[in-house]
Amino acid sequence: MYSLVFFLVGLVLWLNIRGIGKLVADWIRMRTAVRFVQGACSRLDELPSEETLERHPRAPIFLHLVAAYQEPDIAGTVQALLASRYAKTKLHVAVITKEDEERSPHPAMGVGTGALVRRLRDNLPQAQRAQVHVLTMPGPGRKAHQLNWALRPETLRAILGAEVNPAGVFVGVSDADSRPHPDTFRWIGQSELAGQGMCAYQGVTLSLANYATLDRRGKISAIQQSSIFLRISLPRLRSELARMRLLSWFYTHVPGAATLRPVCDALLRRAHILLGHNQFVRLDTLQGVGGFPTAGATEDSTLGYALGLHGVLVQPMPLVELCEFPETAAQVIQQNARWYKGVLDDTGFLWRAWRQVPSPFNLAQLIRHTGSKAIEWPIAALLYPVAGLLCGQLWHLFPEARPLVMLSIALPTLSLFLSFWVGGVSAHAALQDLLPYFAHTVDLRRQGSMEWFLGTFRCHRYWLLATRGAWRVLGSLLRDGHYEPRKTDRLLRPARPPAPRAAWTPALAGTTRPAASGGSGHRHEDSGLWKDETAPASVRAKRPSVPGAPTSEATR
Numbered sequence: 001m002y003s004l005v006f007f008l009v010g011l012v013l014w015l016n017i018r019g020i021g022k023l024v025a026d027w028i029r030m031r032t033a034v035r036f037v038q039g040a041c042s043r044l045d046e047l048p049s050e051e052t053l054e055r056h057p058r059a060p061i062f063l064h065l066v067a068a069y070q071e072p073d074i075a076g077t078v079q080a081l082l083a084s085r086y087a088k089t090k091l092h093v094a095v096i097t098k099e100d101e102e103r104s105p106h107p108a109m110g111v112g113t114g115a116l117v118r119r120l121r122d123n124l125p126q127a128q129r130a131q132v133h134v135l136t137m138p139g140p141g142r143k144a145h146q147l148n149w150a151l152r153p154e155t156l157r158a159i160l161g162a163e164v165n166p167a168g169v170f171v172g173v174s175d176a177d178s179r180p181h182p183d184t185f186r187w188i189g190q191s192e193l194a195g196q197g198m199c200a201y202q203g204v205t206l207s208l209a210n211y212a213t214l215d216r217r218g219k220i221s222a223i224q225q226s227s228i229f230l231r232i233s234l235p236r237l238r239s240e241l242a243r244m245r246l247l248s249w250f251y252t253h254v255p256g257a258a259t260l261r262p263v264c265d266a267l268l269r270r271a272h273i274l275l276g277h278n279q280f281v282r283l284d285t286l287q288g289v290g291g292f293p294t295a296g297a298t299e300d301s302t303l304g305y306a307l308g309l310h311g312v313l314v315q316p317m318p319l320v321e322l323c324e325f326p327e328t329a330a331q332v333i334q335q336n337a338r339w340y341k342g343v344l345d346d347t348g349f350l351w352r353a354w355r356q357v358p359s360p361f362n363l364a365q366l367i368r369h370t371g372s373k374a375i376e377w378p379i380a381a382l383l384y385p386v387a388g389l390l391c392g393q394l395w396h397l398f399p400e401a402r403p404l405v406m407l408s409i410a411l412p413t414l415s416l417f418l419s420f421w422v423g424g425v426s427a428h429a430a431l432q433d434l435l436p437y438f439a440h441t442v443d444l445r446r447q448g449s450m451e452w453f454l455g456t457f458r459c460h461r462y463w464l465l466a467t468r469g470a471w472r473v474l475g476s477l478l479r480d481g482h483y484e485p486r487k488t489d490r491l492l493r494p495a496r497p498p499a500p501r502a503a504w505t506p507a508l509a510g511t512t513r514p515a516a517s518g519g520s521g522h523r524h525e526d527s528g529l530w531k532d533e534t535a536p537a538s539v540r541a542k543r544p545s546v547p548g549a550p551t552s553e554a555t556r
Contacts, residue, residue: 009394009404015387016411023418027426029235030227034430036238037204040187040318041437047186048193054087060192061090061164062185063156063283064172067146068113069098069487070106071176075120080439081174082128086185092159094133096146102136113176133159143276144292144299147173151291156283166284170201173300174321175277179209181319181439188280188317198315199285200307202237203278205229206431207325208442214327220455221332222325223444224462227427229275236272237316243268244313266360270368271308273346276300278321285312295349297485298342302349305369309353309362320438329465331488336469338485343373344473378470381463388412424456 053059064081068074074095081093097114105112114134121132137149149155151171160169170188174180184203191197206226214222247264251257274281279300286292289310293302307314326332350369354362376383394408432444446452476483 009398012387012390012394013407013411015384016391016415019384019387019415020411020418023415023422026231027418027422030231030422030426030430032238033230033234034433036234036316037318037320037434037437044183044187047183047190050085050087050186053186053189054089056193058168058193059087059090059189060197061160061169062086062092062172062188062280063150063159063169064091064093064174065147065150066093066095066174066176066178067143068095068117068176069101069146070109071113072109072116074113074116074176077174077176077178078117078120078132080179080182082124082131084180084182084185086189088127088131091185092131092133094135094150094159096135096137096150098141098146099136099138100140142294142297142299144294147292147299148294151283151286166287167282169283170280171283171286172280173277175323177209177324178277179322179440180278181321184278184317184319184321187319191315199282199312200274200314201280201317202233202274202314203280203317204234204320205275205278205323206320206434207323208431208438208444209322209440210324210327211442211444214325216451216454217329217458217461218325218327219451220458221462221465223428223431223455224423224459225325226431227423230430231422231427233272233275234316236270237314240270240272241313241315243270262360266364269361269364271305271365272314273301273304274307274314277323278317278319280317281307285310293349296342296345297338298345301342302346305346305350305353305365308365309357320434322438322440322442326488332462332465333469333472334486335488336466337472337483338469338487340377340466340470340473341483341485343369343377344477347374378467378474381460381467384415388415420456420459423459427459428455 048056048059066074066077066081078093078095081091084091095114095117097112097117102112102114105115109116114136117132117134121129121134124132135150135155137146141149156164172185181203188197188201206229207222208226211219211222247268250264251261276298281303285307289303289306289312292299293306296302304314326335347366347370350362350366354366389412391408391412394404398404428444428446435442435444446455473483
């Protein structure tokens with residue numbers, strides 16, 4: 001009995017210490033990520049000019065894919081991509097729609113998404129018209145099937161030509177509500193020309209595009225979802241590159257170090273998920289892993305694991321792409337349910353990979369993923385508060401143990417303070433520090449003391465909704481044996497007053513950038529934000545009257 005009590009006390013203390021350590025690490029990683037983005041964006045004027053990229057034979061070609069289904073605001077994303085400062089002949093935008101939507105459009109739209117893109121293309125200048133391609137996928141399928149439809153050999157020959165080398169082509173992906181940074185393609189182009197190119201890139205993604213139209217609780221959750229990339233995804237990508245460089249040096253310079261490779265792979269090497277938008281993978285690499293995985297609910301996370309199993313590192317890219325946050329709590333739960341279903345599907349993918357190649361790395365990936373995502377996701381929102389509550393009661397049970405009494409009071413107090421500081425204060429401050437580097441202006445200022453209070457002390461709301469999404473999947477699996485993930489509805493929106501016009505305006509409109517070093521002296525002028533005049537009037541009337549405002553988060 002004494003051993004059991006000792007074990008439980010130790011477990012409670014360890015959970016509290018682990019929670020504090022994770023919060024401190026989150027704060028450090030978040031500030032490091034902000035400095036990484038700030039440092040890179042301060043050197044954008046050093047990127048090669050469009051003319052230089054046009055002439056250089058090694059400048060990469062981009063095939064940027066947008067899988068779309070019932071997207072009334074698709075024109076805004078297409079125009080944002082066309083406004084990128086890159087060689088026009090080396091940038092192709094392909095929108096992949098579904099045949100059933102073409103035959104039977106949603107009544108609120110009147111016409112299909114493909115028709116909207118064709119209408120937009122017909123009104124473009126001739127040079128830009130050649131950059132836009134509309135593909136229609138027959139039959140059923142999710143986003144991965146649509147993306148793979150654009151990678152068929154006959155489609156690639158029609159868009160890129162028969163003589164293009166797949167090693168010189170990057171396949172980019174954006175969601176239908178994405179607003180990319182205009183210098184994204186130039187940043188990758190510079191890396192490739194400088195000999196520092198990688199086979200895969202993942203840019204910064206923040207769910208702040210529709211921040212002004214969200215209600216108070218929605219704004220709190222949008223801040224939390226956006227902060228996940230700054231304190232988890234981006235720092236992990238950067239640390240993985242640093243570890244691999246260190247291991248490469250270790251294997252090269254230390255005699256006999258190669259014999260330790262299996263142990264180092266299991267303990268130090270990681271495979272990291274992609275996010276489904278603002279991501280780029282070289283065409284030959286993508287073809288080498290079999291294209292976009294179609295077995296799971298989230299092709300982006302599975303693709304990241306597949307690249308890791310093939311030894312492909314993902315280069316973090318510091319440029320920001322904005323996307324929309326779901327506008328209701330039900331949509332947030334639905335979105336997280338889809339993501340958690342992808343987590344469960346990835347568990348099966350990693351299990352099959354380990355059974356096929358039983359290496360220490362594959363086993364370590366399976367264990368990490370199962371423990372930190374499949375198991376911890378549904379219980380974390382309950383586990384750590386309960387652990388803190390139990391820790392705070394230890395001094396009642398062991399009043400004679402003075403060190404234990406002190407820990408039982410100090411650990412829960414410190415953990416609660418850090419959760420409010422990191423989640424409610426520091427996350428909001430970090431995103432505000434990045435505002436100058438958004439392609440468009442987003443006003444993150446809190447309106448009034450009540451919004452500040454709720455943003456600080458209700459910062460856990462998003463995690464509670466995410467937990468509900470995970471339990472929705474588990475409940476459906478236990479009850480029915482399956483769960484069918486659904487995409488976020490971008491047609492039916494809650495009635496809210498229009499956002500102020502200043503909340504979503506071009507941050508770079510009317511400005512010019514000096515020519516890059518070695519360039520021809522041409523000055524780049526930003527074209528600003530674009531009004532979506534191709535959407536049906538019945539749909540435009542239901543949306544907030546913000547010029548160019550995008551729609552909610554697209555299917556991951």
